[in-house]
Amino acid sequence: MQDTGDIEQVAAGFFQLGLYLRSKQWRNAEKSGLTSTQISILGFLKRRGPNRVMALAKLVGITEATASRAISTLERKRLVEKGADPDDGRATRISLTATGIRLMSRQSEFPEALMAALAGLDPIESTVLHRVLSKVILNLQETGAIEPQRMCCTCRFFRPYVHSDAVRPHHCEFVDAPFGSVSLRLDCGDHIQADESVRKQRWQRFLAVKPLERGGTHPEEASEN
Ligand code: SF4
Structure with missing residues:
Protein backbone atom coordinates (compact mmCIF):
# COMPACT_ATOMS: atom_id res chain seq x y z
CA MET A 1 0.00 0.00 0.00
CA GLN A 2 1.39 3.39 -0.96
CA ASP A 3 1.78 6.27 1.48
CA THR A 4 -1.17 8.72 1.24
CA GLY A 5 1.25 11.65 1.02
CA ASP A 6 2.94 10.10 -2.03
CA ILE A 7 -0.40 9.52 -3.72
CA GLU A 8 -1.38 13.14 -3.01
CA GLN A 9 1.82 14.33 -4.70
CA VAL A 10 0.94 12.33 -7.83
CA ALA A 11 -2.62 13.71 -7.70
CA ALA A 12 -1.13 17.23 -7.36
CA GLY A 13 0.92 16.56 -10.51
CA PHE A 14 -2.19 15.54 -12.45
CA PHE A 15 -3.97 18.61 -11.08
CA GLN A 16 -1.18 20.93 -12.27
CA LEU A 17 -1.24 19.36 -15.71
CA GLY A 18 -5.03 19.72 -15.79
CA LEU A 19 -4.78 23.42 -14.92
CA TYR A 20 -2.16 23.97 -17.60
CA LEU A 21 -4.20 22.20 -20.29
CA ARG A 22 -7.38 24.00 -19.28
CA SER A 23 -5.74 27.44 -19.37
CA LYS A 24 -4.28 26.68 -22.81
CA GLN A 25 -7.71 25.58 -23.99
CA TRP A 26 -9.33 28.76 -22.65
CA ARG A 27 -6.78 30.92 -24.46
CA ASN A 28 -7.24 28.99 -27.72
CA ALA A 29 -11.02 29.21 -27.41
CA GLU A 30 -10.85 32.96 -26.73
CA LYS A 31 -8.79 33.53 -29.86
CA SER A 32 -11.58 31.89 -31.88
CA GLY A 33 -14.34 33.80 -30.06
CA LEU A 34 -15.60 30.61 -28.40
CA THR A 35 -15.88 29.25 -24.89
CA SER A 36 -13.85 26.34 -23.62
CA THR A 37 -16.99 24.15 -23.60
CA GLN A 38 -17.72 25.01 -27.23
CA ILE A 39 -14.15 24.25 -28.33
CA SER A 40 -14.29 20.92 -26.42
CA ILE A 41 -17.45 19.94 -28.29
CA LEU A 42 -15.85 20.86 -31.62
CA GLY A 43 -12.76 18.83 -30.62
CA PHE A 44 -14.81 15.72 -29.90
CA LEU A 45 -16.74 16.12 -33.17
CA LYS A 46 -13.41 16.36 -35.00
CA ARG A 47 -11.99 13.25 -33.33
CA ARG A 48 -15.12 11.10 -33.13
CA GLY A 49 -17.30 12.32 -35.98
CA PRO A 50 -21.05 13.09 -35.79
CA ASN A 51 -22.56 12.47 -32.35
CA ARG A 52 -25.74 12.95 -30.38
CA VAL A 53 -26.09 15.83 -27.89
CA MET A 54 -26.32 13.43 -24.94
CA ALA A 55 -23.12 11.62 -25.98
CA LEU A 56 -21.26 14.91 -26.44
CA ALA A 57 -22.44 16.10 -23.01
CA LYS A 58 -21.04 12.94 -21.42
CA LEU A 59 -17.73 13.19 -23.28
CA VAL A 60 -17.21 16.81 -22.24
CA GLY A 61 -18.50 16.14 -18.71
CA ILE A 62 -21.36 18.67 -18.74
CA THR A 63 -25.15 18.47 -18.47
CA GLU A 64 -27.24 17.89 -21.55
CA ALA A 65 -28.84 21.33 -21.09
CA THR A 66 -25.41 23.02 -21.10
CA ALA A 67 -24.37 21.01 -24.17
CA SER A 68 -27.60 22.00 -25.96
CA ARG A 69 -26.97 25.71 -25.27
CA ALA A 70 -23.35 25.46 -26.48
CA ILE A 71 -24.46 23.60 -29.62
CA SER A 72 -27.14 26.23 -30.37
CA THR A 73 -24.44 28.92 -30.26
CA LEU A 74 -22.16 26.82 -32.49
CA GLU A 75 -25.07 26.37 -34.92
CA ARG A 76 -25.63 30.14 -35.05
CA LYS A 77 -21.92 30.55 -35.83
CA ARG A 78 -22.36 27.91 -38.59
CA LEU A 79 -19.67 25.69 -37.08
CA VAL A 80 -21.96 22.68 -36.51
CA GLU A 81 -25.21 21.40 -37.99
CA LYS A 82 -27.89 18.92 -37.05
CA GLY A 83 -28.76 15.96 -39.25
CA ALA A 84 -30.75 12.74 -39.05
CA ASP A 85 -29.15 9.92 -37.11
CA PRO A 86 -28.84 6.95 -39.52
CA ASP A 87 -29.24 4.56 -36.56
CA ASP A 88 -32.50 6.11 -35.36
CA GLY A 89 -34.75 8.12 -37.67
CA ARG A 90 -36.30 10.04 -34.72
CA ALA A 91 -32.94 11.18 -33.34
CA THR A 92 -30.53 13.84 -34.59
CA ARG A 93 -26.77 13.98 -34.66
CA ILE A 94 -24.48 16.98 -34.53
CA SER A 95 -21.65 17.26 -37.04
CA LEU A 96 -19.04 19.82 -38.04
CA THR A 97 -19.85 22.06 -41.01
CA ALA A 98 -17.17 22.85 -43.61
CA THR A 99 -16.46 26.06 -41.61
CA GLY A 100 -16.16 24.02 -38.40
CA ILE A 101 -13.77 21.58 -40.06
CA ARG A 102 -11.63 24.48 -41.31
CA LEU A 103 -11.57 26.08 -37.86
CA MET A 104 -10.57 22.83 -36.16
CA SER A 105 -7.88 22.06 -38.73
CA ARG A 106 -6.19 25.31 -37.64
CA GLN A 107 -6.38 24.40 -33.94
CA SER A 108 -3.45 22.40 -32.60
CA GLU A 109 -4.96 19.63 -30.54
CA PHE A 110 -2.25 19.56 -27.87
CA PRO A 111 0.02 22.40 -26.66
CA GLU A 112 3.42 22.42 -28.36
CA ALA A 113 5.19 22.75 -25.00
CA LEU A 114 3.52 19.57 -23.75
CA MET A 115 4.40 17.69 -26.94
CA ALA A 116 8.04 18.80 -26.57
CA ALA A 117 8.12 17.75 -22.90
CA LEU A 118 6.77 14.29 -23.78
CA ALA A 119 9.14 13.95 -26.74
CA GLY A 120 11.99 14.36 -24.24
S1 SF4 B 1 -6.20 -2.63 -30.46
FE1 SF4 B 1 -5.79 -0.47 -30.08
S2 SF4 B 1 -5.03 0.30 -32.04
FE2 SF4 B 1 -6.06 -1.66 -32.48
S3 SF4 B 1 -8.17 -1.08 -33.01
FE3 SF4 B 1 -8.13 -1.52 -30.82
S4 SF4 B 1 -7.81 0.47 -29.81
FE4 SF4 B 1 -7.25 0.70 -31.97
Whole structure:
Protein backbone atom coordinates (compact mmCIF):
# COMPACT_ATOMS: atom_id res chain seq x y z
CA MET A 1 0.00 0.00 0.00
CA GLN A 2 1.39 3.39 -0.96
CA ASP A 3 1.78 6.27 1.48
CA THR A 4 -1.17 8.72 1.24
CA GLY A 5 1.25 11.65 1.02
CA ASP A 6 2.94 10.10 -2.03
CA ILE A 7 -0.40 9.52 -3.72
CA GLU A 8 -1.38 13.14 -3.01
CA GLN A 9 1.82 14.33 -4.70
CA VAL A 10 0.94 12.33 -7.83
CA ALA A 11 -2.62 13.71 -7.70
CA ALA A 12 -1.13 17.23 -7.36
CA GLY A 13 0.92 16.56 -10.51
CA PHE A 14 -2.19 15.54 -12.45
CA PHE A 15 -3.97 18.61 -11.08
CA GLN A 16 -1.18 20.93 -12.27
CA LEU A 17 -1.24 19.36 -15.71
CA GLY A 18 -5.03 19.72 -15.79
CA LEU A 19 -4.78 23.42 -14.92
CA TYR A 20 -2.16 23.97 -17.60
CA LEU A 21 -4.20 22.20 -20.29
CA ARG A 22 -7.38 24.00 -19.28
CA SER A 23 -5.74 27.44 -19.37
CA LYS A 24 -4.28 26.68 -22.81
CA GLN A 25 -7.71 25.58 -23.99
CA TRP A 26 -9.33 28.76 -22.65
CA ARG A 27 -6.78 30.92 -24.46
CA ASN A 28 -7.24 28.99 -27.72
CA ALA A 29 -11.02 29.21 -27.41
CA GLU A 30 -10.85 32.96 -26.73
CA LYS A 31 -8.79 33.53 -29.86
CA SER A 32 -11.58 31.89 -31.88
CA GLY A 33 -14.34 33.80 -30.06
CA LEU A 34 -15.60 30.61 -28.40
CA THR A 35 -15.88 29.25 -24.89
CA SER A 36 -13.85 26.34 -23.62
CA THR A 37 -16.99 24.15 -23.60
CA GLN A 38 -17.72 25.01 -27.23
CA ILE A 39 -14.15 24.25 -28.33
CA SER A 40 -14.29 20.92 -26.42
CA ILE A 41 -17.45 19.94 -28.29
CA LEU A 42 -15.85 20.86 -31.62
CA GLY A 43 -12.76 18.83 -30.62
CA PHE A 44 -14.81 15.72 -29.90
CA LEU A 45 -16.74 16.12 -33.17
CA LYS A 46 -13.41 16.36 -35.00
CA ARG A 47 -11.99 13.25 -33.33
CA ARG A 48 -15.12 11.10 -33.13
CA GLY A 49 -17.30 12.32 -35.98
CA PRO A 50 -21.05 13.09 -35.79
CA ASN A 51 -22.56 12.47 -32.35
CA ARG A 52 -25.74 12.95 -30.38
CA VAL A 53 -26.09 15.83 -27.89
CA MET A 54 -26.32 13.43 -24.94
CA ALA A 55 -23.12 11.62 -25.98
CA LEU A 56 -21.26 14.91 -26.44
CA ALA A 57 -22.44 16.10 -23.01
CA LYS A 58 -21.04 12.94 -21.42
CA LEU A 59 -17.73 13.19 -23.28
CA VAL A 60 -17.21 16.81 -22.24
CA GLY A 61 -18.50 16.14 -18.71
CA ILE A 62 -21.36 18.67 -18.74
CA THR A 63 -25.15 18.47 -18.47
CA GLU A 64 -27.24 17.89 -21.55
CA ALA A 65 -28.84 21.33 -21.09
CA THR A 66 -25.41 23.02 -21.10
CA ALA A 67 -24.37 21.01 -24.17
CA SER A 68 -27.60 22.00 -25.96
CA ARG A 69 -26.97 25.71 -25.27
CA ALA A 70 -23.35 25.46 -26.48
CA ILE A 71 -24.46 23.60 -29.62
CA SER A 72 -27.14 26.23 -30.37
CA THR A 73 -24.44 28.92 -30.26
CA LEU A 74 -22.16 26.82 -32.49
CA GLU A 75 -25.07 26.37 -34.92
CA ARG A 76 -25.63 30.14 -35.05
CA LYS A 77 -21.92 30.55 -35.83
CA ARG A 78 -22.36 27.91 -38.59
CA LEU A 79 -19.67 25.69 -37.08
CA VAL A 80 -21.96 22.68 -36.51
CA GLU A 81 -25.21 21.40 -37.99
CA LYS A 82 -27.89 18.92 -37.05
CA GLY A 83 -28.76 15.96 -39.25
CA ALA A 84 -30.75 12.74 -39.05
CA ASP A 85 -29.15 9.92 -37.11
CA PRO A 86 -28.84 6.95 -39.52
CA ASP A 87 -29.24 4.56 -36.56
CA ASP A 88 -32.50 6.11 -35.36
CA GLY A 89 -34.75 8.12 -37.67
CA ARG A 90 -36.30 10.04 -34.72
CA ALA A 91 -32.94 11.18 -33.34
CA THR A 92 -30.53 13.84 -34.59
CA ARG A 93 -26.77 13.98 -34.66
CA ILE A 94 -24.48 16.98 -34.53
CA SER A 95 -21.65 17.26 -37.04
CA LEU A 96 -19.04 19.82 -38.04
CA THR A 97 -19.85 22.06 -41.01
CA ALA A 98 -17.17 22.85 -43.61
CA THR A 99 -16.46 26.06 -41.61
CA GLY A 100 -16.16 24.02 -38.40
CA ILE A 101 -13.77 21.58 -40.06
CA ARG A 102 -11.63 24.48 -41.31
CA LEU A 103 -11.57 26.08 -37.86
CA MET A 104 -10.57 22.83 -36.16
CA SER A 105 -7.88 22.06 -38.73
CA ARG A 106 -6.19 25.31 -37.64
CA GLN A 107 -6.38 24.40 -33.94
CA SER A 108 -3.45 22.40 -32.60
CA GLU A 109 -4.96 19.63 -30.54
CA PHE A 110 -2.25 19.56 -27.87
CA PRO A 111 0.02 22.40 -26.66
CA GLU A 112 3.42 22.42 -28.36
CA ALA A 113 5.19 22.75 -25.00
CA LEU A 114 3.52 19.57 -23.75
CA MET A 115 4.40 17.69 -26.94
CA ALA A 116 8.04 18.80 -26.57
CA ALA A 117 8.12 17.75 -22.90
CA LEU A 118 6.77 14.29 -23.78
CA ALA A 119 9.14 13.95 -26.74
CA GLY A 120 11.99 14.36 -24.24
CA LEU A 121 11.11 11.11 -22.45
CA ASP A 122 13.22 8.04 -23.19
CA PRO A 123 11.51 4.86 -24.52
CA ILE A 124 11.22 3.20 -21.10
CA GLU A 125 9.76 6.33 -19.54
CA SER A 126 7.26 6.54 -22.41
CA THR A 127 6.34 2.86 -22.00
CA VAL A 128 5.77 3.29 -18.26
CA LEU A 129 3.81 6.50 -18.78
CA HIS A 130 1.50 4.85 -21.34
CA ARG A 131 0.92 1.97 -18.97
CA VAL A 132 0.28 4.23 -15.97
CA LEU A 133 -2.12 6.46 -17.90
CA SER A 134 -4.00 3.43 -19.25
CA LYS A 135 -4.31 2.05 -15.74
CA VAL A 136 -5.45 5.32 -14.14
CA ILE A 137 -7.98 6.00 -16.92
CA LEU A 138 -9.30 2.44 -16.73
CA ASN A 139 -9.65 2.70 -12.93
CA LEU A 140 -11.57 5.98 -13.30
CA GLN A 141 -13.72 4.38 -15.98
CA GLU A 142 -14.52 1.36 -13.81
CA THR A 143 -15.68 3.55 -10.92
CA GLY A 144 -17.91 5.53 -13.31
CA ALA A 145 -15.93 8.76 -12.75
CA ILE A 146 -15.38 9.15 -16.50
CA GLU A 147 -17.09 7.89 -19.63
CA PRO A 148 -15.68 4.74 -21.30
CA GLN A 149 -12.67 5.66 -23.39
CA ARG A 150 -11.62 4.10 -26.68
CA MET A 151 -8.42 2.55 -25.34
CA CYS A 152 -6.41 -0.45 -26.52
CA CYS A 153 -6.77 -2.09 -23.13
CA THR A 154 -10.56 -2.33 -23.52
CA CYS A 155 -10.58 -3.12 -27.24
CA ARG A 156 -11.66 -6.44 -28.72
CA PHE A 157 -8.75 -6.22 -31.19
CA PHE A 158 -6.05 -5.86 -28.51
CA ARG A 159 -3.82 -8.89 -27.92
CA PRO A 160 -1.19 -8.00 -25.28
CA TYR A 161 2.22 -9.69 -25.19
CA VAL A 162 1.64 -12.26 -27.89
CA HIS A 163 4.93 -11.57 -29.72
CA SER A 164 8.44 -12.31 -28.47
CA ASP A 165 9.67 -9.02 -29.97
CA ALA A 166 10.46 -6.86 -26.91
CA VAL A 167 9.91 -3.65 -28.89
CA ARG A 168 6.55 -4.65 -30.38
CA PRO A 169 5.07 -7.36 -28.16
CA HIS A 170 1.36 -6.53 -28.66
CA HIS A 171 -0.90 -7.21 -31.63
CA CYS A 172 -3.75 -5.18 -33.07
CA GLU A 173 -6.13 -7.53 -34.84
CA PHE A 174 -7.85 -4.62 -36.57
CA VAL A 175 -4.79 -3.75 -38.65
CA ASP A 176 -3.28 -7.23 -38.11
CA ALA A 177 0.08 -5.83 -37.02
CA PRO A 178 2.35 -5.92 -33.97
CA PHE A 179 2.92 -2.75 -31.97
CA GLY A 180 4.79 -1.55 -28.89
CA SER A 181 3.65 -0.23 -25.55
CA VAL A 182 4.58 3.33 -26.55
CA SER A 183 1.94 3.06 -29.27
CA LEU A 184 -0.89 1.98 -26.95
CA ARG A 185 -3.87 4.12 -27.94
CA LEU A 186 -5.94 6.03 -25.42
CA ASP A 187 -8.44 7.30 -28.00
CA CYS A 188 -8.64 5.12 -31.11
CA GLY A 189 -11.26 5.56 -33.82
CA ASP A 190 -11.19 1.85 -34.66
CA HIS A 191 -11.84 0.73 -31.07
CA ILE A 192 -14.64 -1.75 -30.41
CA GLN A 193 -15.35 -2.61 -26.79
CA ALA A 194 -14.34 -6.16 -25.86
CA ASP A 195 -16.64 -8.51 -23.95
CA GLU A 196 -16.08 -7.90 -20.24
CA SER A 197 -14.61 -11.34 -19.47
CA VAL A 198 -12.21 -11.11 -22.44
CA ARG A 199 -11.25 -7.56 -21.52
CA LYS A 200 -10.42 -8.57 -17.93
CA GLN A 201 -8.43 -11.60 -19.04
CA ARG A 202 -6.35 -9.56 -21.51
CA TRP A 203 -5.84 -6.72 -19.03
CA GLN A 204 -4.49 -9.19 -16.45
CA ARG A 205 -2.18 -10.58 -19.10
CA PHE A 206 -1.00 -7.04 -19.88
CA LEU A 207 -0.39 -6.24 -16.20
CA ALA A 208 1.53 -9.49 -15.64
CA VAL A 209 4.52 -8.05 -17.51
CA LYS A 210 6.42 -5.27 -15.77
CA PRO A 211 8.17 -3.19 -18.44
CA LEU A 212 11.15 -2.40 -16.19
CA GLU A 213 11.76 -6.02 -15.28
CA ARG A 214 11.36 -7.86 -18.55
CA GLY A 215 11.98 -7.30 -22.22
CA GLY A 216 8.32 -7.78 -23.00
CA THR A 217 7.81 -11.52 -23.22
CA HIS A 218 4.79 -12.69 -21.31
CA PRO A 219 5.70 -15.02 -18.42
CA GLU A 220 3.25 -17.67 -19.51
CA GLU A 221 4.22 -17.50 -23.19
CA ALA A 222 0.84 -19.01 -23.85
CA SER A 223 -1.24 -18.08 -26.82
CA GLU A 224 -4.61 -16.74 -25.84
CA ASN A 225 -7.65 -17.69 -27.81
S1 SF4 B 1 -8.17 -1.08 -33.01
FE1 SF4 B 1 -7.25 0.70 -31.97
S2 SF4 B 1 -7.81 0.47 -29.81
FE2 SF4 B 1 -8.13 -1.52 -30.82
S3 SF4 B 1 -6.20 -2.63 -30.46
FE3 SF4 B 1 -6.06 -1.66 -32.48
S4 SF4 B 1 -5.03 0.30 -32.04
FE4 SF4 B 1 -5.79 -0.47 -30.08
